[in-house]
Amino acid sequence: QKEVEQDPGPLSVPEGAIVSLNCTYSNSAFQYFMWYRQYSRKGPELLMYTYSSGNKEDGRFTAQVDKSSKYISLFIRDSQPSDSATYLCAMRGSARQLTFGSGTQLTVLP
Amino acid sequence: GAGVSQSPSNKVTEKGKDVELRCDPISGHTALYWYRQSLGQGLEFLIYFQGNSAPDKSGLPSDRFSAERTGGSVSTLTIQRTQQEDSAVYLCAIQENTEAFFGQGTRLTVV
Numbered sequence: 001q002k003e004v005e006q007d008p009g010p011l012s013v014p015e016g017a018i019v020s021l022n023c024t025y026s027n028s029a030f031q032y033f034m035w036y037r038q039y040s041r042k043g044p045e046l047l048m049y050t051y052s053s054g055n056k057e058d059g060r061f062t063a064q065v066d067k068s069s070k071y072i073s074l075f076i077r078d079s080q081p082s083d084s085a086t087y088l089c090a091m092r093g094s095a096r097q098l099t100f101g102s103g104t105q106l107t108v109l110p
Numbered sequence: 111g112a113g114v115s116q117s118p119s120n121k122v123t124e125k126g127k128d129v130e131l132r133c134d135p136i137s138g139h140t141a142l143y144w145y146r147q148s149l150g151q152g153l154e155f156l157i158y159f160q161g162n163s164a165p166d167k168s169g170l171p172s173d174r175f176s177a178e179r180t181g182g183s184v185s186t187l188t189i190q191r192t193q194q195e196d197s198a199v200y201l202c203a204i205q206e207n208t209e210a211f212f213g214q215g216t217r218l219t220v221v
Contacts, residue, residue: 041214043201043203043213044153046209051208096143098155100154102150
């Protein structure tokens, strides 16, 4: 069993929809949680970062962490075609390297 | 990505050949990572360099893989006797506090 599980999709939504992306994890030592966005043939870029449990909002994006359930989410409001990409969750504990989910491929249709 | 340059962008090699992938951080970050991304998969940690400390090699999949970092800057990842399962995108990243900045990667295809 992988330490981080993420539904690979693909997920296709109409423009303006609310998108919900999720990951579950098994390592209770994880305390730093991130979402990366990766466009085709590009390196991942950091979208959101959350420490421990709670919510964080940045524009149209909201990240949620529920450590008791070992579950993290990324919500995208008013989705745009430019949001079409692969979204990767990532997390770490005391170790410096990140453990990634497999990524969810999102397409927002105009 | 900003701050990390990788070369080559693409590499096609014959099975059994050795390849060398290069990562050149633009600024002097002490922490440098190599990850591998296979088709449809997330990123898999390979190796981590931090200053003058011994590198963390715990993610290297076999002894055919090695990496070095010279002068605390440029890093090279070497794969000896390449196999078809080595085909993947190899990504280099630098880390600033909690944020990792990735290069565009080298897409390696072993034929």
